Amino acid sequence: MPMYFEDFEVGQRFQTPARTVTEADVVNFAGVSGDYNPIHTDAEFAKTTPFGQRIAHGLLVLSMLTGLRQRSGHFEGTVIAWMEIRNYKFLKPVFIGDTVRGESEILEKHETSKPDRGVVVQRVRVLNQRGEVVQEGEFVTMIRRRPVPAEAGGA
Numbered sequence: 349m350p351m352y353f354e355d356f357e358v359g360q361r362f363q364t365p366a367r368t369v370t371e372a373d374v375v376n377f378a379g380v381s382g383d384y385n386p387i388h389t390d391a392e393f394a395k396t397t398p399f400g401q402r403i404a405h406g407l408l409v410l411s412m413l414t415g416l417r418q419r420s421g422h423f424e425g426t427v428i429a430w431m432e433i434r435n436y437k438f439l440k441p442v443f444i445g446d447t448v449r450g451e452s453e454i455l456e457k458h459e460t461s462k463p464d465r466g467v468v469v470q471r472v473r474v475l476n477q478r479g480e481v482v483q484e485g486e487f488v489t490m491i492r493r494r495p496v497p498a499e500a501g502g503a
Contacts, residue, residue, distance in 0.1 A: 436485030
C-alpha cells in the first residue's frame with residue numbers, strides 16, 4: 349500500500365524484500381555503466397586482491413536497493429523526487445551470490461511551500477544475508493500528500 353507524506357512518522361521503520369546479486373547483474377551493470385574494472389569482471393584478477401573474489405559494483409547494490417524499495421510498494425506513485433543522498437558509505441564488499449535487503453528509518457519530516465507535498469529524510473541501510481550492514485546513508489525524498497477528495501474542497 350503506497351505511503352503518503354502524512355503516513356510517515358519520525359522513528360518509523362520498514363524493510364524491503366531481499367534479492368540475491370547474480371552474475372547477470374554484475375555483467376549487465378558493467379555493460380550499462382561501462383565499468384569493466386577487473387575486480388568486478390575478472391575472476392582470476394579478483395583472486396589476487398584482498399577480497400579473493402569478484403565483488404559487485406557498489407552502485408549496482410545501491411541501484412538494487414532503490415528497486416527493492418520500489419518493489420516494497422511503500423512509494424508506489426507517491427515519490428515526486430529523490431532530492432539528495434547524504435553521507436552514503438560503502439562499508440563492506442558485496443559478493444556475487446550475496447543476498448541483500450534494505451532497512452529504512454524515518455529521521456525527519458518537513459513541510460514545503462507546496463500544499464501537495466512534503467519532504468521525508470530516511471536513514472537507509474543495506475544488509476547482507478549475514479545481517480552485516482554493507483552500505484548506509486540518508487535519502488531525502490519529496491513525497492505526495494494524500495489527495496483531498498473533491499467534495500472536501502480538493503481540486
